[in-house]
Amino acid sequence: MSKTSELRAKDVAALEKEVSDLLKAHFGLRMQKATQQLTNHTQLGNTKREIARVKTIIAEKKRAAK
Template sequence: MMNLEEMRKLDAAGLQNELNALLKAHMGLRMQKATQQLQNTSQLTKVRRDIARIRTLIRQNTMQES
């Protein structure tokens, strides 16, 4: 997991790669929860918040460019 300062240093391609990785991780955690294999359910919340942060940064970058 990256902190916000590290996320802000990434370019658009880096943010997109990180977003894709987090979406895959979120899917895996959801599958673990569905099969009752997930021990730490707070991971779902952390991943969802990181996804929202990256999407916000992507949106901010596109707004600054136009």
Template sequence: MKSAEELRELSVEELEKEAEGLRQELFNLKFQHATHQLENVMRIRHVRRQIARVLTIINEKRSGQK
């Protein structure tokens, strides 16, 4: 999992790819949780928060460009 500092160094396109990958991971985690295959349920929370971090940085970069 990348830190906020590492994420800020990425371009908007790279951040969007990162967000898409995290969304896919979240989908898989939710599916595993529903089928009782997920060992670490806290992973869902961590991925959700990482998605929020990425989207926040994307919005900061876009608003800074205007």
């Protein structure tokens, strides 16, 4: 999990790669949940929250660039 300050230091392309990596991780966790292999269910919420955090920073950077 990245700190917000670390995310703000990255450029938009790196942040978009981070989002795609997080989406893949979230998909894997959902599949584990579906097959009842997931033991720590808080990981799902944390990953979802992290995706939202990165997307928010991307939107802020794009808005500031205009």
